[in-house]
Every structure is written in structure tokens, then in C-alpha cells.
Amino acid sequence: MWYIKFGTESEGEAVDYREIMDILSQCGLGAVLLSDRDRILQVNETGIHLLHGEDGLTGKLLDEIAPQLCLESEEPLYANIAFGEYLLRCPTPQVDDLPERTHLVVFRNAADDACHDMLISVMNQITEAVALYDAKGRVYMLNDAVVKMESVVTKDVLGEAVEDIYEMRDGTQLTIPEVLHTKRPLLNNRQYYTTRYGKNIDVMSNTYPITQNGQLLGAFTVMEDWHMVDDLHRQIIELQGRLLERCTSKQSTNALPAKYRFKDICYTSASMHRVVEQCRQVAKSDSSVMICGETGTGKELFAQSIHNASRRADGPFLAINCAAIPENLLEGLLFGTERGAYTGAERRAGLFEQANSGTLLLDELNSMNPNLQSKLLRVLQDGTFRRVGGSAEIQADVRIVSNINIPPYQAIEENKLRRDLFYRLGVVNISIPPLRERKEDIPLLAKTFIIQYNKRLVKNVKDISRETLERFQNYDWPGNVRELQHAIEHAMNVLPDTMSVITPEYLPELILAENGRLPEGIPVRHSLSSAVQDMEYHAVCQALRASGGNISAAAKSLHMSRQNLQYRIKRYQIDLKKLLGEPEL
Numbered sequence: 001m002w003y004i005k006f007g008t009e010s011e012g013e014a015v016d017y018r019e020i021m022d023i024l025s026q027c028g029l030g031a032v033l034l035s036d037r038d039r040i041l042q043v044n045e046t047g048i049h050l051l052h053g054e055d056g057l058t059g060k061l062l063d064e065i066a067p068q069l070c071l072e073s074e075e076p077l078y079a080n081i082a083f084g085e086y087l088l089r090c091p092t093p094q095v096d097d098l099p100e101r102t103h104l105v106v107f108r109n110a111a112d113d114a115c116h117d118m119l120i121s122v123m124n125q126i127t128e129a130v131a132l133y134d135a136k137g138r139v140y141m142l143n144d145a146v147v148k149m150e151s152v153v154t155k156d157v158l159g160e161a162v163e164d165i166y167e168m169r170d171g172t173q174l175t176i177p178e179v180l181h182t183k184r185p186l187l188n189n190r191q192y193y194t195t196r197y198g199k200n201i202d203v204m205s206n207t208y209p210i211t212q213n214g215q216l217l218g219a220f221t222v223m224e225d226w227h228m229v230d231d232l233h234r235q236i237i238e239l240q241g242r243l244l245e246r247c248t249s250k251q252s253t254n255a256l257p258a259k260y261r262f263k264d265i266c267y268t269s270a271s272m273h274r275v276v277e278q279c280r281q282v283a284k285s286d287s288s289v290m291i292c293g294e295t296g297t298g299k300e301l302f303a304q305s306i307h308n309a310s311r312r313a314d315g316p317f318l319a320i321n322c323a324a325i326p327e328n329l330l331e332g333l334l335f336g337t338e339r340g341a342y343t344g345a346e347r348r349a350g351l352f353e354q355a356n357s358g359t360l361l362l363d364e365l366n367s368m369n370p371n372l373q374s375k376l377l378r379v380l381q382d383g384t385f386r387r388v389g390g391s392a393e394i395q396a397d398v399r400i401v402s403n404i405n406i407p408p409y410q411a412i413e414e415n416k417l418r419r420d421l422f423y424r425l426g427v428v429n430i431s432i433p434p435l436r437e438r439k440e441d442i443p444l445l446a447k448t449f450i451i452q453y454n455k456r457l458v459k460n461v462k463d464i465s466r467e468t469l470e471r472f473q474n475y476d477w478p479g480n481v482r483e484l485q486h487a488i489e490h491a492m493n494v495l496p497d498t499m500s501v502i503t504p505e506y507l508p509e510l511i512l513a514e515n516g517r518l519p520e521g522i523p524v525r526h527s528l529s530s531a532v533q534d535m536e537y538h539a540v541c542q543a544l545r546a547s548g549g550n551i552s553a554a555a556k557s558l559h560m561s562r563q564n565l566q567y568r569i570k571r572y573q574i575d576l577k578k579l580l581g582e583p584e585l
Contacts, residue, residue: 086114129223175207258304258317269438283309293432296482315358323367338389366416449488
């Protein structure tokens with residue numbers, strides 16, 4: 001409660017409550033004078049604006065306009081007066097000389113408060129730990145995941161400098177002060193630190209500065225508890241090892257067979273022909289092969305094809321993504337472990353043993369830690385290795401095929417690939433051209449995917465239209481063949497059953513919006529619901545055109561009732577005469 005009184009008794013002056021309401025308005029506060037039944041008797045100018053009462057509010061019940069403002073509460077009660085507009089009641093003021101049986105309610109614009117509270121609620125529901133700091137590196141907000149991970153109480157550290165709360169354990173610097181100093185983000189940082197309460201933390205973090213109009217407001221860091229990730233990876237490795245052992249015990253050949261062969265590679269371009277022929281020749285030897293190509297170009301397809309065309313085709317083909325497994329676990333997965341090598345470790349063969357007489361694919365090799373790369377080099381040089389925690393030398397008869405998504409010499413310059421390891425693994429280098437450099441392959445690839453998804457989706461699509469092919473030819477395909485495959489799958493999912501050719505309006509919006517070109521009548525949408533409405537609208541129009549405007553026939557083709565179709569015609573304001581090109585009478 002706050003008390004408003006102007007002037008003094010000795011001066012003999014008194015300020016009318018209406019003047020007080022005007023003063024509150026000048027301060028950006030809305031004020032309404034209510035009867036004892038909450039009927040509006042008077043409103044100041046700001047109150048009229050905040051309550052959208054330009055047409056008059058006097059005599060109306062505040063409870064019917066903004067019921068939350070009628071209630072006094074210690075916790076904020078927001079009145080959602082319109083989309084994006086929230087009001088919040090201020091503490092009730094004590095004003096002298098109000099009319100009998102009336103009271104004053106003061107309120108303010110609280111859109112920012114409501115947005116803040118909603119975002120805090122969202123932050124507390126996500127699994128990643130998020131910490132927010134002001135421009136001086138003081139704790140501003142910790143979400144619930146941080147509290148759980150670090151065992152801290154937010155109010156105990158709020159406003160304290162990050163250096164007073166955390167101490168790094170590996171000799172590195174805290175990321176928050178560095179980001180605040182450089183105003184540049186720090187990504188994919190493995191951090192080991194201890195809280196001032198003695199808890200050791202191991203996280204992978206991304207830290208970003210927050211700037212507005214050139215002003216540094218603060219920084220925030222998003223962290224993933226790496227102890228939890230390690231535990232999950234260990235469980236996965238244990239399960240994978242058991243699966244492989246079971247497969248090996250039941251089969252004398254492929255534990256995990258490679259399914260792709262050179263005949264599965266679709267191309268018409270000369271560049272791809274050269275690559276495929278080169279790989280066919282390479283498959284005849286046991287030399288290590290390094291395949292370079294952008295994401296989505298089909299590197300593993302080539303790796304499996306080389307294996308299946310080699311003398312090792314009857315042996316196992318095993319693959320591991322080097323970017324998906326932490327270094328300490330990747331070593332055990334590759335070389336195997338002895339019981340007691342680490343907490344919970346069992347005696348288990350690694351991939352080098354399991355791939356004996358076969359092929360081992362190291363996917364995204366440039367993501368492997370350089371320390372582990374040196375251990376891998378020893379295996380390639382000597383043909384022997386030891387299990388983690390073991391002393392016995394084990395012979396390895398494995399052909400290594402590796403994949404990288406950047407040019408090898410770039411990886412070497414960026415210290416992502418050891419030069420000596422490259423000379424061992426890159427005996428033969430294969431470079432797969434991106435789709436944008438072989439667009440002549442697009443028609444065959446599109447047709448191949450249509451055949452594939454006709455079976456999977458129980459469809460009867462024949463081909464893509466000429467306009468669709470033009471769209472494909474004008475697009476750069478950053479996701480390469482995989483993106484084209486997903487575009488075909490998307491189109492076939494939304495294509496009406498009455499159509500057998502994929503036209504541009506059924507393509508993903510990212511492709512349609514390339515260079516700002518959209519089919520006539522299709523706006524760029526940015527929400528899932530809007531995109532679904534677009535697809536539904538065009539499906540209805542297509543069915544109506546195909547049926548010549550016969551609603552019953554169109555409804556049948558869309559597998560919906562006549563009433564549902566009529567509802568959608570009305571909802572989308574479809575004019576049948578304009579749609580069918582008939583003249584208006």
C-alpha cells in the first residue's frame with residue numbers, strides 16, 4: 001500500500017483525486033475509479049489507452065474487461081487485454097477524499113514482465129543448463145537445469161561475479177569473461193570446473209555475448225552435463241558390443257553387412273562416372289581410402305560399395321561416427337577394453353578386433369581428437385594394438401576407409417587431421433562432387449526417389465513436372481542428394497492422391513523461396529500451422545479443378561465428407577467460378 005497526499009494541512013491546500021489520476025497518467029500509469037461493485041466511474045487518459053476504451057468505459061464492469069485487475073495479489077496476475085498486451089495491477093494507493101463507496105485501481109503496461117516470466121518458464125523446462133550474466137560478469141539468471149547440475153541455490157549466487165563462484169580445473173579460462181571482453185561467441189568448449197561449494201562439473205558449453213544497438217548487455221552460456229552424456233555413451237557402447245558379439249557368434253560372415261553396392265549409385269554425369277570407376281579400381285586392393293565430400297553426398301554409400309566389391313566382402317563391415325563419441329569412450333570402442341579399465345568396464349573386443357578380415361569405416365575422421373589419432377597411427381604402422389587397460393599385443397587385419405567433410409589439406413591446416421595420419425589413411429583419395437556441380441543427375445535421382453517412396457507411402461506418383469525440374473536446377477542444394485531425397489519425400493506426403501506429377505507448390509518452402517521466387521499465390525510462411533494451411537488450401541483447389549467444380553467428387557478424392565469440404569471452401573474463401581475460370585453472371 002502506498003499513500004498519496006499533496007500539500008500540507010498548514011497550507012490549507014488539497015489536491016482533488018482527479019488531479020491525482022492525471023498525474024498518474026503522466027507517469028504512464030492507468031487509473032480507474034470504481035464503485036463498490038467494480039463498475040467504472042472514471043478513467044484517466046493512460047487507462048483508456050491501456051484498456052482500449054476509446055469507445056467509452058464509464059458504466060462498464062472492470063471484471064468483464066480485465067478481471068485480473070479487480071484482484072489484489074502478492075503474486076503477479078496478468079490481464080491479457082489483447083494479443084501481446086498485458087496489464088498488471090499496482091499496489092493499492094491510499095488517496096484522501098475519494099467519493100464515498102469508491103476505490104482507486106492503478107495498473108501499468110506489463111507486456112515485458114509477462115514475456116520475461118514466460119521465457120523464464122520456458123528456460124526452466126529445457127534440459128540444457130543455461131546461465132545468464134550481466135555486462136560485468138555477475139550472475140543474472142540460472143535455469144533449473146543449472147541448479148540441478150551444480151547443486152546451487154540461485155539466490156545465493158545472484159549478483160555475484162562468475163570468478164567468485166567457479167574455479168577452472170584444467171588451467172583454462174572461464175568463458176564468460178572472455179566473451180564479455182571479445183564480444184565474440186565461444187562454441188563447443190569442454191570445461192572442467194569446481195563450484196565454490198566443492199562440486200566438480202564437466203560440461204560442453206556454447207557461450208554467446210548479448211548486444212543491443214552496439215551496447216554490450218551481458219552474456220549467456222548453454223551447457224550440457226557431460227557426465228550424463230558419458231554414462232549414456234557407455235551404455236550404448238556396452239549394448240552395441242553385446243549385439244556385435246551375438247551377431248558374430250551366430251554368423252561366420254558379416255556381423256553387420258554393408259547393403260550398398262556400386263549399382264545402387266545413381267548418376268548420369270561424367271564427373272560421377274569417373275569417381276565410380278575410380279572406386280571400382282580401388283576396391284581391388286587393400287590400401288586405405290579417404291573419401292572427401294560435403295554432407296549428404298553419399299560418402300558411406302561409396303564406402304560400403306568399395307567393401308562389397310573387394311576381396312573382404314565376406315568379412316564384416318563396421319562403421320563408427322568419430323564425432324558422436326567422446327574421446328575417452330571412443331578409444332575403448334575402437335581398441336576394446338579389459339575388465340577394470342574404467343568404472344564398470346568389462347572385457348570386450350573393440351571394433352578393430354570385430355572387423356578382422358573386413359573393413360572399418362571411420363566416419364567424420366576430422367572430428368577425432370589428435371591424441372587418439374596418434375594411437376590410431378600406431379595401429380596402421382605396426383598392425384598391432386592393445387586393449388584399454390590391457391598389455392597383450394593384438395594383431396589387426398583390417399582395411400580402413402575414412403570419411404571427412406572438408407578437404408584433407410584444410411583439415412590439416414586447421415589441426416583437425418594429423419599430417420602423418422593423412423599419409424597413412426589417404427593412400428587413395430576420393431572426392432565426391434556436390435550435387436550443385438552435377439545437376440544433370442537430378443532427373444534420375446528424383447525418379448529413383450519417387451520409385452522408392454511409391455512403395456513406402458503406397459503412392460502412384462510418376463514423375464516431377466517441368467516447372468519442378470526448373471526449380472531443382474535453379475537451387476544450389478546445400479544438403480546435396482540427401483536434401484533432394486527429403487524434398488521428394490515431403491512432396492509425396494502432401495501431394496493429393498488424385499495427382500501423379502509433383503508440381504512446384506508441393507515442394508518444401510526453402511526450395512520455393514530460393515532467390516525470392518515463389519509460385520503465384522503462395523506466400524512465404526514461417527510457422528508450421530501456416531505451412532499446413534497452405535498445403536491444405538492448394539490440395540482443395542487442385543481437387544476442385546480436377547473434378548470440374550463437383551464438390552461431391554472432389555470430397556471423395558480428398559477422402560473427406562462433403563460437409564468438411566464445404567467448410568474448407570468457406571474457410572479459405574474459395575470462389576469456384578474464379579477457380580474454374582468461368583465468367584461471372
